[in-house]
Amino acid sequence: xxRSEQETIRLSSLQQIRDLGIxxxxxxxxxxxxxxxxxAENFKIDKEVTMAGRLMSRxxxxxxxxxxxxxxxxxxxxxxxxxxxxxxxxxTLYNTVFKKLLxxxxxxxxxxxTFLTKVGEPSVKVSDITILAKxxxxxxxxxxDEEGKVHDAFVDPELRYRMRYVDLAVNxxxxxxxxxxxxxxxxxxxxxxxxxxxEVDTPVLQNIPGGxxxxxxxxxxxxxxxxxxxxxxxxxxxxxxxxxxxxGVYEFSRNFRNEGMDRTHxxxxxxxxxxxxYKDYKWMMGAMENLIGDVCKAVHGKxxxxxxxxxxxxxxxxxxxxxxxxxxxxxxxxIDQHDEDRLRVECEKLGINNDSSMGRGKLIDELFGEKCxxxxxxxxxxxxxxxxxxxxxxAHRDKPGYTERFELLINGTEVANAYSELNDPIDQxxxxxxxxxxxxxxxxxxxxxxxxxxxxxxxxxxxxxxxGIGIDRLVMMLTDQTSIQEVLFFPQMRPESN
RNA sequence: GACCCGGUAGCUCAGUUGGUUAGAGCAUCUCACUUUUAAUGAGAGGGUCCUGGGUUCGAGUCCCAGCCGGGUCACCA
Numbered sequence: 283x284x285r286s287e288q289e290t291i292r293l294s295s296l297q298q299i300r301d302l303g304i305x306x307x308x309x310x311x312x313x314x315x316x317x318x319x320x321x322a323e324n325f326k327i328d329k330e331v332t333m334a335g336r337l338m339s340r341x342x343x344x345x346x347x348x349x350x351x352x353x354x355x356x357x358x359x360x361x362x363x364x365x366x367x368x369x370x371x372x373x374t375l376y377n378t379v380f381k382k383l384l385x386x387x388x389x390x391x392x393x394x395x396t397f398l399t400k401v402g403e404p405s406v407k408v409s410d411i412t413i414l415a416k417x418x419x420x421x422x423x424x425x426x427d428e429e430g431k432v433h434d435a436f437v438d439p440e441l442r443y444r445m446r447y448v449d450l451a452v453n454x455x456x457x458x459x460x461x462x463x464x465x466x467x468x469x470x471x472x473x474x475x476x477x478x479x480x481e482v483d484t485p486v487l488q489n490i491p492g493g494x495x496x497x498x499x500x501x502x503x504x505x506x507x508x509x510x511x512x513x514x515x516x517x518x519x520x521x522x523x524x525x526x527x528x529x530g531v532y533e534f535s536r537n538f539r540n541e542g543m544d545r546t547h548x549x550x551x552x553x554x555x556x557x558x559x560y561k562d563y564k565w566m567m568g569a570m571e572n573l574i575g576d577v578c579k580a581v582h583g584k585x586x587x588x589x590x591x592x593x594x595x596x597x598x599x600x601x602x603x604x605x606x607x608x609x610x611x612x613x614x615x616x617i618d619q620h621d622e623d624r625l626r627v628e629c630e631k632l633g634i635n636n637d638s639s640m641g642r643g644k645l646i647d648e649l650f651g652e653k654c655x656x657x658x659x660x661x662x663x664x665x666x667x668x669x670x671x672x673x674x675x676x677a678h679r680d681k682p683g684y685t686e687r688f689e690l691l692i693n694g695t696e697v698a699n700a701y702s703e704l705n706d707p708i709d710q711x712x713x714x715x716x717x718x719x720x721x722x723x724x725x726x727x728x729x730x731x732x733x734x735x736x737x738x739x740x741x742x743x744x745x746x747x748x749x750g751i752g753i754d755r756l757v758m759m760l761t762d763q764t765s766i767q768e769v770l771f772f773p774q775m776r777p778e779s780n
Numbered sequence: 781g782a783c784c785c786g787g788u789a790g791c792u793c794a795g796u797u798g799g800u801u802a803g804a805g806c807a808u809c810u811c812a813c814u815u816u817u818a819a820u821g822a823g824a825g826g827g828u829c830c831u832g833g834g835u836u837c838g839a840g841u842c843c844c845a846g847c848c849g850g851g852u853c854a855c856c857a
Contacts, residue, residue, distance in 0.1 A: 423806055539856075775849085
């Protein structure tokens, strides 16, 4: 293995540390009394503290030095005086260990007393240093100047995603995004648990990849000698639980789809699905408004957030527009006045590519996707989808040809999809069959038929409202990120060649 | 998958029309310095110019192929 100059020097330092009888990777617990942020916020001088973290920079001035210690909360300044840490004749700890053998990035533990420097910077006067873990590779030297300008930022997306540990170690704002992600998930859990809904786990490995229209990843189970699929959705399993008698179930489902990758798609992604018995999609819109308002507050302390320079207002209620009205508004086309053939002609006029495999619903979906979707920046419920695009959705109570379904759009992107769940087993069977017909017509997105799900419905499912929320996208909307890779710790990448 | 852009030191980046030994800042190393904060001053070292071909007296630079990434589009609810 070829080592860089800096790595070679660090390896040699590592050996010298060992030669001094110091373990560079000690096993002992290091007890921390304070962390940086808390210590700064409640700062008092002459407090005895022990702290641990990475040594991020050193400013050595002969017999005294300043250093930055970075822990999980932030950084804190250390003042290291030779005669304070080496009161006896032996000055090795300062002259050799601290000045020569430690490097930026090393984990150290310190003991000391708080004080204010001449210029008023809260600091710890160190009385002892313990090496906790020696680093071999140098961290990028990101520096921030007086004006807050960042120099030598570690910004190459490829390096950042492949070595997220480095990204997190040096780019504080990246950490903030993931802390926000965690807060969002916690806020959802708290909201749901407080209503008595149950968090459940359902299979990731499925015999039939159901509940969505997507290309699955396939694998093989050796003992059973059968193909298995990584789930593309967990919808059908959760509904089976509602059949079983749970009135509110939810799951943060890691889904897998063997499709393209871009700013808003990663092969594995997280969808929160929730099913509540005896409710309908109208009720669900209210539930979503409350939830997302709560979640926004958990992150920003208010129900507004900035996204790509625009303020997004998550204060309920959100706008509600039927799909028919949306298309009418943005294209002047009233879909209720056109059958499939005439709709195809109109799509042609509008420059929307179409082919004979596309049914009426698919054409409407294209029309909406191409001409309308991008216009909904503020949170908007698009309601009442055509029936042949929604095979798991209850037919609309008073609009023939439509379903009781809505999607929540934010910044022109679908964030949630919800409906009054179809619980009529006969209707469900027919819907699956028409999906099969679409597949035969050439639609490779048509759904698989899940016989066990149909059997479950025949045992009776109460009227139920269900929703799926794209958690990654929701996190993007609330953290001002425009790429899914910024909200996933380890986005999918092509393997490094080496 | 198509098109556009990029890949040069640990990090961020220059590199002219193709022309000596490929540069800068930070980082690293050596020396000095006991309240600094992008510490400072003096000195030094560090390169698979993404890979492989080609053109040329000569390639970081031009051409071809490939690899990796980013962006746009297509696909994908």
